[in-house]
Amino acid sequence: MREAVRDYLKQLQDQICKDLEVADDKGKFKEDLWEHETGGGGRSRVISKGRVIEKGGVNYSEVSGKVTDSLKSLLKLSGDQEYFATGVSIVLHPENPYVPIIHMNVRYFELSDGQCWFGGGTDLTPHYVEPKQAKLFHERMKAACDASAPEFYPAFKKWADEYFYIRHRHEARGIGGIFYDYLRPNQVIPQTGTTHNREELFQFMQNVGNAFSPVYMEMIQHNHSKAYTSEEKKWQLIRRGRYAEFNLVWDRGTRFGLESNGRIESILMSLPPQANWEYNLEPKEGTREYETLQYLRSPIDWIE
Template sequence: MQKEYIAEEFRQLQDKITRALENCDGGAQFHEDIWEREAGGGGRSRVIKNGNIIEKGGVQFSAVHGELPEKIKNKLKLEADDFFATGVSLIMHPENPHVPIIHMNVRYFELNDGTYWFGGGIDLTPIYVDKNQAKAFHLEMKKVCDKHNPEFYSKFKPWADEYFYLPFRNETRGVGGLFFDHLNDSSGMTKEQLFAFVMDVGELFAPTYCEIMRSNASKLYSEQEKDWQLHRRGRYVEFNLVLDKGTKFGLDTNGRTESILVSMPPEVRWTYQYEVKEGSKEAETLQLLKKDINWLEPISV
C-alpha cells in the first residue's frame, strides 16, 4: 500500500465529511483554501462559519513531506532523515450549548527508512454532559473497534481518557472516545487491515455527529448556559495550546499556522475563580469529567 493511495483516500474522506456537514447544518458552506508547504507538500483547509448549527468548524486535509526537523527526530528518537505525513483533522464548535464540540483526526506517518505508523482519534466534548448521549456515542466507538479487533476499544478508550486530560484542571476535556497512535505491524495486523480500521473511524464521524446535531440543535438555552459554554471552550483552548501533540507537531514541522489553529473556538471566556454553584447542572458536568468512567454502564452521578 503506497503512501499516495493513503493520501488520496484521506482526501476523499475530507470531501465526504464536508458534504455531510453542509447538508446537516443547512445554513452555511465550507470555504476552501489550497495551500503549499514551502519545505514540501501542502493541503486543503476548509472552514465553515455562522451556520444554522455550526458557529465555526474546520476540516483539514494535508499531505506533507521533506526533511525531518531535528526537534522531531530527537523527540521521537528517530534516525531517518525524510518523512511523509498525511491525514484529515477536524473540529466543530456549535453555536448552541446543547450541541457538543467534537474533534476527529486520522493520520499516517512514514519515514524514508520504511518505518510507518497510523494514528488518530475521535472525542466528544459536551458543554453539559448528557449520560445517554455519551453512552450512545461510546457504543458507536465500540462497534467500529469490535469490527476490526475486539481488544481495540478496551485499549483506545482509556488512552483517550488519558490523552484528553488537563492535569492542571484535574478534568478530562469531555466524555472521551478513542485515541490511538503508532499503529503498525507490531500490532499483529497488516498495514491494509490497520488502514481499514483508520478509515472506518473517519467514516464513522459524519453519521454519528450529524445525529447528535439534529437531536440537540433546536433546544432552547439561557444566558447562563451560553456563558458556561464560553468558559468550557476556554478549557478546549488550554488543551490545544498547552498539551496537544498534533498542534505541536504541526508547528514544529513549519506547518500552515492558520490551518493548525483553526481548532480555536470563535469566542471564549475566562473568569478568575469562576463560581460553580453546588447542585447545579454545571457542577454535575464537572463531576462527570473524570477518567475511567464506563459510559456503557449506568452511572449514578
C-alpha cells in the same frame, strides 16, 4: 499504500464537508489551498457563522521533507531521514450549547527507511454532559473498533481518557472517545498485545473516519433546536476556554504542526471563535454546570 491513504482521506474530507453543509443548511465551507515549504500541502476548509456550526474546520494535509532536529526529538528518531505525513483533522464548535464540540483526526506517517505508522481517534466534548448521549457516542466508537479487533476499544478508550486530560485543571476535556498512535504494521501494539498488517491498520483508519458523520449528524439532529439561556451560553464559553487550554498546552498535533513549520491558520483552526476565562469559577452544587464537572473528574465506563 501512500496513494491509497491519500485518496481515501481526500474522499473522506469531501464527504464530511458535504454532510455538514446539509446538516447546517446555512453555512458553507471556504477552502484554502496551500503548499508546504519542503513539499506537499493541503486543503483547509473552514465553516463559520452557520445555523448549527459557529466555527469549524475539516482539513486535509500531506506534507513531506527532511526530519528536522526538533522532529527527531519529538518522534524519538535518529539519523537523517525524509518523512511523509498525511491526515484529516476536524474540530467543530457549534452555536447551541447543547450540541457538543467534536474532534477527529486520522493520520498516516511514513519514513524514508520504510517505517510507517497510523494514528488518530475521535472524542466528544459536551458543554453539558448528557449520559445517554455519551453512551451513544461510545457505542459507535466501540462498533468502529470491533469491526477491526475487539481489543481496540477498551485499549484505545483508556488511551483517550489519559490523553484528553487537562492536567493543570485535573479534569478531562470531555467524555473521551478513542485515541491511538504509532500503530506500526506487523509490530506488537503494547496496549493490546496484538499485531496487524498494513492493510488491516488502513481499514481501521477507514472504520474510524467513516463513523464520524453518522454519529455527529445524530447529535446535531437531537440538540441543535433546543432553547438555551444567556447563562448557558456563558457556560459554553467557559468550556471552550478549557478546550483551548488543552489544545495550546498539551495537544501533540498542535506541537507537531508547529515543529514541522506547518500552516499556522490550519494548525490553530481548532480554537473556538470566542472563549471566556472567569477567575476561580465554582459552579453551585446541584446545578447542571456542577454536575458536568463531576463527570469530568475521573474516567467513566459509559458502556455497561
